Amino acid sequence: MDQRVADFLEELYADGRAHDAVLEDRLARRRNVEPDTARLLSLLIRAKGARDVLELGTSNGYSTLWLAEAVGATGGRVVSIDVEEDRTLQAAANLARAGLRDAVELRTGDAAELLRASPDGAWDLIFLDAERPAYVAYWPDLVRVLRPSGLLAVDNVLSHADQVADFRATVEADPRVSWALAPTGAGALLAVRG
Numbered sequence: 001m002d003q004r005v006a007d008f009l010e011e012l013y014a015d016g017r018a019h020d021a022v023l024e025d026r027l028a029r030r031r032n033v034e035p036d037t038a039r040l041l042s043l044l045i046r047a048k049g050a051r052d053v054l055e056l057g058t059s060n061g062y063s064t065l066w067l068a069e070a071v072g073a074t075g076g077r078v079v080s081i082d083v084e085e086d087r088t089l090q091a092a093a094n095l096a097r098a099g100l101r102d103a104v105e106l107r108t109g110d111a112a113e114l115l116r117a118s119p120d121g122a123w124d125l126i127f128l129d130a131e132r133p134a135y136v137a138y139w140p141d142l143v144r145v146l147r148p149s150g151l152l153a154v155d156n157v158l159s160h161a162d163q164v165a166d167f168r169a170t171v172e173a174d175p176r177v178s179w180a181l182a183p184t185g186a187g188a189l190l191a192v193r194g
Ligand SMILES: C[S@@+](CC[C@H](N)C(=O)[O-])C[C@H]1O[C@@H](n2cnc3c(N)ncnc32)[C@H](O)[C@@H]1O
Pocket: 030, 031, 032, 033, 056, 057, 058, 059, 060, 061, 062, 063, 064, 081, 082, 083, 084, 087, 109, 110, 111, 112, 129, 130, 131, 134
């Protein structure tokens, strides 16, 4: 990774931690993914040669930067969506500062609608990092829009195990996918279609 991008990622993550530490309101926090998990996603994109990457839950673009940097190695692109417009704007500014703005299409809207509108098999890799109670309802579309051998990564499955218990049970019982739990950061559930 370019040292300038690596330095900016480090700065952005530290800034996010400081920002979140003083906020009572969980929804006002940035809740950036831990660097270990972001690094794993970057590796998986490279290993798969993933070109069509979808992120559900942009926040200020910390994880988006990691994804954008990784698709630079595969010739791919990232679509990232957040329901809050001010977050989309923050992400746009951060991506531009890192020189990665062109690799990402940022959208403001509901993840469920984007999934519903995605054609079958549209995505090589999906990073799901939004509001956990909605995940079970996303599942039929998540499986449908993953390409064969496509990979879904879901953050916070260890840090918020109770909130994703139903989702995990749904994924783990579905014969269309293989899954594994990566205990990096807040815990990432990985599921591959096929
Ligand atoms: C945990 S944060 C994402 C952190 C980000 N992936 C990162 O690592 O930097 C969750 C984000 O999901 C967004 N969100 C919540 N519900 C959503 C929905 N239904 N559709 C799209 N985004 C949503 C929130 O506004 C918030 O910015």
